[in-house]
Amino acid sequence: MNLRRKKLWMTVTLAVLAAAVILIPAPALAANPIERFVMVEASQYAFTPATLHANPGDTVTIELHSADVAHGIYVEGYGVSAEAQPGQPVAFTFVVTESGVFRLRCSITCGALHPFMLGRLTVGPNWTLARAAALAGLAVLAAPLAVRRETA
Amino acid sequence: MNRVSLLQIPWLKAALKNRWPQFTISALLMAGFVFAIVAGLVGTPVGSRNFGIIAVWIAWWAILILAVVPVTGRGWCSVCPIPMAGDFLQRRSLLGPNGGRTRGLNLRLPKLFRNIWWQNAAFALMAIFSAAILTNPRVTALALIIMLVAAIGMSAVFERRSFCKSVCPVGGFIGLYSQVAPLELRVADAAACASCASKACYNGSEAGYGCPWGTFPAGLTRNPACGLCLECLRSCPNDNIVLNLRPFAADLEKPAARLDEAFKAFLMLGAALVYAAVFLGPWGNLKVAALAAGTWPWLGYAAAFLLICLALLPGLFWVAVRLAKRMAPAKPHTARRHDFAQAAAALVPLGLAFWAAFSLSFVFANGSYLLNVLSDPLGWGWDLFGTAGAVWSPLYGSWTVAVQVGVLALGAFGAARVAQRAGARGGLHPLPVSGYSLALTVVMMGLLL
Numbered sequence: 090m091n092l093r094r095k096k097l098w099m100t101v102t103l104a105v106l107a108a109a110v111i112l113i114p115a116p117a118l119a120a121n122p123i124e125r126f127v128m129v130e131a132s133q134y135a136f137t138p139a140t141l142h143a144n145p146g147d148t149v150t151i152e153l154h155s156a157d158v159a160h161g162i163y164v165e166g167y168g169v170s171a172e173a174q175p176g177q178p179v180a181f182t183f184v185v186t187e188s189g190v191f192r193l194r195c196s197i198t199c200g201a202l203h204p205f206m207l208g209r210l211t212v213g214p215n216w217t218l219a220r221a222a223a224l225a226g227l228a229v230l231a232a233p234l235a236v237r238r239e240t241a
Numbered sequence: 242m243n244r245v246s247l248l249q250i251p252w253l254k255a256a257l258k259n260r261w262p263q264f265t266i267s268a269l270l271m272a273g274f275v276f277a278i279v280a281g282l283v284g285t286p287v288g289s290r291n292f293g294i295i296a297v298w299i300a301w302w303a304i305l306i307l308a309v310v311p312v313t314g315r316g317w318c319s320v321c322p323i324p325m326a327g328d329f330l331q332r333r334s335l336l337g338p339n340g341g342r343t344r345g346l347n348l349r350l351p352k353l354f355r356n357i358w359w360q361n362a363a364f365a366l367m368a369i370f371s372a373a374i375l376t377n378p379r380v381t382a383l384a385l386i387i388m389l390v391a392a393i394g395m396s397a398v399f400e401r402r403s404f405c406k407s408v409c410p411v412g413g414f415i416g417l418y419s420q421v422a423p424l425e426l427r428v429a430d431a432a433a434c435a436s437c438a439s440k441a442c443y444n445g446s447e448a449g450y451g452c453p454w455g456t457f458p459a460g461l462t463r464n465p466a467c468g469l470c471l472e473c474l475r476s477c478p479n480d481n482i483v484l485n486l487r488p489f490a491a492d493l494e495k496p497a498a499r500l501d502e503a504f505k506a507f508l509m510l511g512a513a514l515v516y517a518a519v520f521l522g523p524w525g526n527l528k529v530a531a532l533a534a535g536t537w538p539w540l541g542y543a544a545a546f547l548l549i550c551l552a553l554l555p556g557l558f559w560v561a562v563r564l565a566k567r568m569a570p571a572k573p574h575t576a577r578r579h580d581f582a583q584a585a586a587a588l589v590p591l592g593l594a595f596w597a598a599f600s601l602s603f604v605f606a607n608g609s610y611l612l613n614v615l616s617d618p619l620g621w622g623w624d625l626f627g628t629a630g631a632v633w634s635p636l637y638g639s640w641t642v643a644v645q646v647g648v649l650a651l652g653a654f655g656a657a658r659v660a661q662r663a664g665a666r667g668g669l670h671p672l673p674v675s676g677y678s679l680a681l682t683v684v685m686m687g688l689l690l
Contacts, residue, residue: 135525201376221646228650232657
């Protein structure tokens, strides 16, 4: 096999692998959906607990308590939110469907670092990160091909 | 390597040679710059409701890092308002060239300043106060005032745009990342420059000012030395200046082995990683420590920031480069410092990708605050356009994550490609530097995704 043909095969192989990384669906979890109740305390500038865990299909109820000033919680990817004054907790419920990591953001201006008051909702394994790392690896493997092709 | 001269387009050449479009943009930006200072000083102290914070750290930053730098390189420097006042003091003219005459002490910048170490120091200083600068309108105003005063002061003492070239913390990283941009200003024929008697591009003439960046265009091989002010285009008597479209990262084909630029790359890379943890992570104590300037927790944060940027990342890279030297089939005799600095060119596309991915996370999530501050820029209860009460709504979704992944993968690809090319020239095996870049990319992905 000449060099050019070899490079072509390597390029095609990497492209197929990249397509597979992007397109192959994540394996479904065997765990049965459950109801989860989480009490989240918001204070400048963090949610406690900082990371919530759930599995796809779970029904999650978040009870938000504000410890200092008024805070809100907005669940990225699901678009649900609630706002709580100190001493007046609020609860809301939603069903998580997609796996991945979603940011929890404070939705009421609460101080200097308000735009960066974040938490995380982790739903099942973080397949997005795994896919992203695999794509980065493939990109690094593809680099020598691009260089050789130019200098050939 | 293929280049296409944009100046073959007649209307574009005419627009770029004319001073009015560039001056108009700079003047408008100066108005915005001054208003950002005023808003910072007299407006609401709530950052997300103050024009100074939102216009500078959301709007300007997004445009700069996501579009202007990757596409035009130093395009921002071309219209930046900060040197305007200093230029006027030196030239006593806003537009018309004055035949090369300059005012002020006009001293040559001391050799100690003819590098980007001072820009590195200025950036590091701003970076350790970044939580306060990014969120407190008063501190943002103070930072802008310091930059303006420093630029004017240096123009009064030193020749040309000394502040831009050697001190500006923003110009430092724009210069570093301008090497990735597919745009370059060069000369068409270096021999024509050698035989040119007037060297009007450098000395100035009735047609244009001498290069404000102190660069002789015939010697220009990399973008960081050119501020894209376009004065040489106006002053060249031989019509020998070209503005080329070129392949991405062309400057990194033969990277300069400069230690100051290498440490700029580490500072930027480290800052992107630390900021991703501080501003986008769920760790409240870390945020509070970064904000509380002058306290013990802040000192710990600042020390950790500097250690990561100036010791940990360079230290690990040093090990990778030594390994690369050992693994290389041919080992030309080069100094270790040279190998280290040359190999660090791989971190330029990587760092730009880190900053773009990091910025996507907070710019789109907080972009809707622009609507509020456009109607009520000072937070005084105005409602100029009826959008003062717009409800915060993040423009963020799965598409943002997909773009972030693509940008980071592209950065890793660019780093590996530069490592491959620079390694072939410098006798370094590309694998360790590519592995270092990939490992940092995965860490960044872990922080962002």
